[in-house]
Amino acid sequence: xxxxxxxxGDRRPPSLDPMLALVxxxxxxxxxxxxxxxxxxxxxxxxxxxxLIAGGGKRMRPMLTLASAKLLGYPGNRHHRLAAxxxxxxxxxxxxxxxxxSSDLRRGRRTAxxxxxxxxxxxxxxxxxxxxxxxxxxxxxxxxxxxxxxxSAVIAEGEVNQLTAVRxxxxxxxxxxxxxxAKTAALFAAACRIAAVVAERSEGDExxxxxxxxxxxxxxxxxxxxxxxxxxxxxxxxxxxxxxREGKMTLPIILAYARADAEGRDFxxxxxxxxxxxxxxxxxxxxxxxxxxxxxxxxxRARHYGQxxxxxxxxFESGAAKDAMIEAVEFAVARAF
Amino acid sequence: xxxxxxxxGDRRPPSLDPMLALVxxxxxxxxxxxxxxxxxxxxxxxxxxxxLIAGGGKRMRPMLTLASAKLLGYPGNRHHRLAAxxxxxxxxxxxxxxxxxSSDLRRGRRTAxxxxxxxxxxxxxxxxxxxxxxxxxxxxxxxxxxxxxxxSAVIAEGEVNQLTAVRxxxxxxxxxxxxxxAKTAALFAAACRIAAVVAERSEGDExxxxxxxxxxxxxxxxxxxxxxxxxxxxxxxxxxxxxxREGKMTLPIILAYARADAEGRDFxxxxxxxxxxxxxxxxxxxxxxxxxxxxxxxxxRARHYGQxxxxxxxxFESGAAKDAMIEAVEFAVARAF
Numbered sequence: 031x032x033x034x035x036x037x038x039g040d041r042r043p044p045s046l047d048p049m050l051a052l053v054x055x056x057x058x059x060x061x062x063x064x065x066x067x068x069x070x071x072x073x074x075x076x077x078x079x080x081x082l083i084a085g086g087g088k089r090m091r092p093m094l095t096l097a098s099a100k101l102l103g104y105p106g107n108r109h110h111r112l113a114a115x116x117x118x119x120x121x122x123x124x125x126x127x128x129x130x131x132s133s134d135l136r137r138g139r140r141t142a143x144x145x146x147x148x149x150x151x152x153x154x155x156x157x158x159x160x161x162x163x164x165x166x167x168x169x170x171x172x173x174x175x176x177x178x179x180x181x182s183a184v185i186a187e188g189e190v191n192q193l194t195a196v197r198x199x200x201x202x203x204x205x206x207x208x209x210x211x212a213k214t215a216a217l218f219a220a221a222c223r224i225a226a227v228v229a230e231r232s233e234g235d236e237x238x239x240x241x242x243x244x245x246x247x248x249x250x251x252x253x254x255x256x257x258x259x260x261x262x263x264x265x266x267x268x269x270x271x272x273x274x275r276e277g278k279m280t281l282p283i284i285l286a287y288a289r290a291d292a293e294g295r296d297f298x299x300x301x302x303x304x305x306x307x308x309x310x311x312x313x314x315x316x317x318x319x320x321x322x323x324x325x326x327x328x329x330x331r332a333r334h335y336g337q338x339x340x341x342x343x344x345x346f347e348s349g350a351a352k353d354a355m356i357e358a359v360e361f362a363v364a365r366a367f
Numbered sequence: 368x369x370x371x372x373x374x375x376g377d378r379r380p381p382s383l384d385p386m387l388a389l390v391x392x393x394x395x396x397x398x399x400x401x402x403x404x405x406x407x408x409x410x411x412x413x414x415x416x417x418x419l420i421a422g423g424g425k426r427m428r429p430m431l432t433l434a435s436a437k438l439l440g441y442p443g444n445r446h447h448r449l450a451a452x453x454x455x456x457x458x459x460x461x462x463x464x465x466x467x468x469s470s471d472l473r474r475g476r477r478t479a480x481x482x483x484x485x486x487x488x489x490x491x492x493x494x495x496x497x498x499x500x501x502x503x504x505x506x507x508x509x510x511x512x513x514x515x516x517x518x519s520a521v522i523a524e525g526e527v528n529q530l531t532a533v534r535x536x537x538x539x540x541x542x543x544x545x546x547x548x549a550k551t552a553a554l555f556a557a558a559c560r561i562a563a564v565v566a567e568r569s570e571g572d573e574x575x576x577x578x579x580x581x582x583x584x585x586x587x588x589x590x591x592x593x594x595x596x597x598x599x600x601x602x603x604x605x606x607x608x609x610x611x612r613e614g615k616m617t618l619p620i621i622l623a624y625a626r627a628d629a630e631g632r633d634f635x636x637x638x639x640x641x642x643x644x645x646x647x648x649x650x651x652x653x654x655x656x657x658x659x660x661x662x663x664x665x666x667x668r669a670r671h672y673g674q675x676x677x678x679x680x681x682x683f684e685s686g687a688a689k690d691a692m693i694e695a696v697e698f699a700v701a702r703a704f
Contacts (some may be wrong), residue, residue, distance in 0.1 A: 072528045126493060130486035149467035149530055152489055156463060157523035159493070163500055163516035170509055179500035186494035191409045193486055 044360030046088070052354045053096035056110060060092050063114040067161055078142050078154045082121055086137050090250075091221040092117045097358070098225030098239050100351040101343075108228045111165050112174060116221045118162035119178065123185055123217075125155035130193065131276060174224050181220035188212025197277035197302045199295075203284055210251040211244070218247030238342050242355065245339035250362045252332035255280035256325045257365070259316055271312040277302040281331065285324035286315075294318060329363070336363040381697030383425070389691045390433035393447060397429050400451040404498060415479050415491045419458055422476050427587075428558040429454045434695070435562030435576050437688040438680075445565045448502050449511060453558045455499035456515065460522055460554075462492035467530065468613060511561050518557035525549025534614035536632075536639045540621055547588040548581070555584030575679050579692065582676035587699045589669035592617035593662045594702070596653055608649040614639040618668065622661035623652075631655060666700070673700040 050057075068079045092113035099109045127133070128141040129148045135141065143151040159182070166175050192209045195201050222243035226236040258273040259282050273280050279302065287298040300306050301315060319325050336359045346352055387394075405416045429450035436446045464470070465478040466485045472478060480488040496519070503512050529546045532538050559580030563573040595610040596619050610617050616639065624635040637643050638652060656662050673696045683689055 070524055070527075072524050072531065074527055074531050075524065123493075126489050129489055148485070150527065152463050152466055153523055153526045153530060156460075156496070157520060157527065159496065160516060160519035160523050163512070164520055167509060167513045167516050172504060172507055172509065175500070175512065176504045179497060179504050182497035183494060183501055186490055186497050187407055187409050187412065189490045190407075190411055190487065190494065193490060194409065194411050 044357050044364050046358055046361045048350070048354035049093060049097055049358045052100055052351055053093055056096040056099075056113075057089065057093065059107070059110045060089075060096065060113045060117070063110055063165075064117055067114060067165060068118075068158065070157070074146070074150060075154055075157055078125075078146050078150055079121065079158060081139075081142055081145065082124060082136075083117070085139050089117060091120050091217055094218060094221040094243055094246075095225050097351060097355050098222045098242075099229060101239075101346055101349075101355060102225060102229040102231055102235065104225065104229035106228065108169055108171075109225055111169055112224055112228065113221075115162040115165040115169075115178065116217065116224075118158045118165070119182055119185075120217060122155040122159040122162070123189070123213075125151045125158070127189070129155075130189070131272075133272070169228075171227060173227050177220050177223055177227065181216045184212045184216040188214075188216070192278075195279050197304065198279060199283075199287055199299050199302045201279040201284060203281065203288075206279060206281055206284055207248070210248055210255075214251040215244045215247030218250070219244035234345070238345055241342035242339045245335040245342065246359055246362060249332040249335040249339065249359065252281060252328055252335065253363060253365050256282055256328040256332070258282070259319050259325055271309075274301065274312050274315055275304075275307045277304055281328045282319050282324045283315075285327055286319045286322045289322040289324065290318070294322075332363045336360070381694050381701050383695055383698045385687070385691035386430060386434055386695045389437055389688055390430055393433040393436075393450075394426065394430065396444070396447045397426075397433065397450045397454070400447055400502075401454055404451060404502060405455075405495065407494070411483070411487060412491055412494055415462075415483050415487055416458065416495060418476075418479055418482065419461060419473075420454070422474050424474060426454060428457050428554055431555060431558040431580055431583075432562050434688060434692050435559045435579075436566060438576075438683055438686075438692060439562060439566040439568055439572065441562065441566035443565065445506055445508075446562055448506055449561055449565065450558075452499040452502040452506075452515065453554065453561075455495040455502070456519055456522075457554060459492040459496040459499070460526070460550075462488045462495070464526070466492075467526070468609075470609070508564060510564050514557050514560055514564065518553045521549045521553040525551075525553070529615075532616050534639045534641065535616060536620075536624055536636050538616040538621060540618065540625075543616060543618055543621055544585070547585055547592075551588040552581045552584030555587070556581035571682070575682055578679035579676045582672040582679065583696055583699060586669040586672040586676065586696065589618060589665055589672065590700060590702050593619055593665040593669070595619075596656050596662050608646075608652075611638065611649050611652055612641075612644045614641055618665045619656050619661045620652075622664055623656045623659045626659040626661065627655070631659075669700045673697070 064083060068083060069076050095109055095113040095116055124136070125142055128136060128143045129151050133141050134144045142154070166178060188209050188211070192213060195205065195209060219240045220243070222239040223236050226239050255273065258270055258280065283298060283302065287295060290298060297306070297314070297318065301311060339359045340356050343352055343355060401420060405420060406413050432446055432450040432453055461473065462479055465473060465480050466488050470478050471481045479491070499515070503515060525546050525548070529550060532542065532546060556577045557580070559576040560573050563576050592610065595607055595617065620635060620639065624632060627635060634643070634651070634655065638648065676696045677693050680689055680692060
């Protein structure tokens with residue numbers, strides 16, 4: 031093992047391109063598996079699933095499985111099917127999320143629930159989720175099944191936790207971190223960890239890749255939540271201010287509230303209860319978030335987790351795979367700058 | 368093996384009591400597992416899941432796993448956890464079904480989606496579904512995992528198929544049978560089959576129990592669909608006429624339409640398109656169904672599948688378990704008389 035000291039910001043501008051190049055060949059095989067296994071005799075299933083799956087997603091999670099396998103020098107092909115299973119789990123949660131949030135826009139396109147209705151989105155999500163387990167069973171590793179069934183349960187718990195946290199101004203940073211650790215970071219962690227399982231590496235390697243994925247997932251979600259207060263629909267693929275209008279408690283609001291005076295706390299209390307959801311109210315929210323440095327510090331938190339993700343890779347050999355995985359973290363936390 | 372000639376109607380009145388008695392001790396252990404494993408740090412999860420799980424369901428599917436294990440003389444306890452997994456899959460599909468159908472009443476109680484809203488029902492369903500796979504992974508049988516992950520995918524396909532069949536007067540009996548074979552019978556079949564897997568019996572025994580469960584499931588659904596035109600909310604636990612008002616294509620309508628004259632066909636066409644959904648329209652529908660013997664023949668179809676379920680048990684030893692499983696079929700098809 032070589033020494034490994036990387037700090038965020040060593041290079042500019044960070045890009046996802048090295049990771050995309052690293053996994054390009056494998057990703058073609060994963061995409062073939064995805065398209066093949068979302069088929070069904072019921073035409074609505076591939077039609078609806080294909081809308082989201084072909085809809086310009088970055089395939090972050092399967093990409094992490096593939097990159098982790100590269101990092102470990104895994105020579106086989108089991109990870110292609112498992113990466114497809116991971117993407118199916120993710121796609122199922124997106125379909126259900128859009129129903130839960132009544133979203134009308136994702137990745138800049140109309141959501142499936144708007145086009146085909148909530149019932150179809152719920153049921154096709156269920157199908158993809160079941161299909162993901164069929165793929166895992168075909169692979170045959172109980173260890174992988176345990177990792178991904180546990181991640182799926184944790185994701186669902188995180189989603190319910192988030193649902194019960196909506197419009198609760200007193201949520202606090204700790205519970206917010208619990209929520210995003212479950213709803214986002216758990217699948218990032220599992221996607222990386224299963225590469226170590228198929229490569230038959232040590233528990234230590236498994237844990238390190240889990241930590242890389244988990245911390246990257248938290249950083250990724252923190253930046254996403256910051257973008258809701260800094261971006262617009264064009265750059266983000268969803269509507270800026272959506273979280274604000276839904277009363278979703280994310281770290282920018284949590285920090286702005288914690289740092290506000292009595293008048294500011296009243297504003298936030300009203301806002302998350304839905305009493306302030308005009309465009310002017312959103313502009314006012316952005317001003318208050320800037321005044322309290324709440325987005326800046328949300329991004330600082332993201333860099334903290336990003337650094338932890340990078341340091342979790344310390345035990346692995348240097349090389350193109352490791353460099354790409356490091357730069358992917360830098361890219362994730364740099365999106366908002 | 369003893370000879371086995373049973374015909375429906377040999378005894379009167381058939382009852383589920385022998386099967387309930389047969390599995391009573393095991394079911395206590397399954398219920399303990401269910402209550403134990405639906406817990407979560409997120410209070411809404413056990414609260415919502417408990418509403419449905421404690422809500423007076425018959426536990427038909429886990430009961431079939433337990434009875435099948437008794438039939439085979441299985442001495443172990445693996446089937447308790449797996450029966451809980453089966454019930455979790457079923458509960459998850461009920462939660463999602465009620466969202467899909469916008470139901471407000473199930474088993475005579477308000478549905479979870481009415482009390483806690485659609486988002487919570489979708490997400491807690493996802494949790495129970497994930498948890499069911501965690502239970503299977505703990506058991507550790509890839510064969511059981513394959514059977515139940517496949518059943519889950521087939522159920523979801525059947526639900527989507529049914530969704531696309533709504534308000535389609537030209538559906539036909541064959542496609543209707545495809546739908547109920549997937550959305551209902553697949554899990555009945557799997558619930559029975561997994562008992563043969565844990566008891567390490569032959570493929571032939573597996574297939575026979577699968578056939579028992581599958582035919583019983585079809586019979587069960589046919590009778591349910593008939594009850595929507597013969598029963599009332601008090602005896603059924605849901606509103607009679609619900610299927611009619613939702614334009615759901617079930618066999619009573621399919622047969623009544625196939626047997627109608629031009630004027631009758633116009634009535635059914637209007638009805639399934641939602642142009643006739645008053646109480647008078649429903650009364651008229653019931654009259655037309657009676658005039659064409661559509662409910663009677665739906666029930667005759669149910670008896671056909673019930674007989675097949677009973678004959679599938681032919682290879683197994685006579686005894687209390689087999690008698691109870693036969694009488695359960697007789698009870699299922701007799702509910703509507």
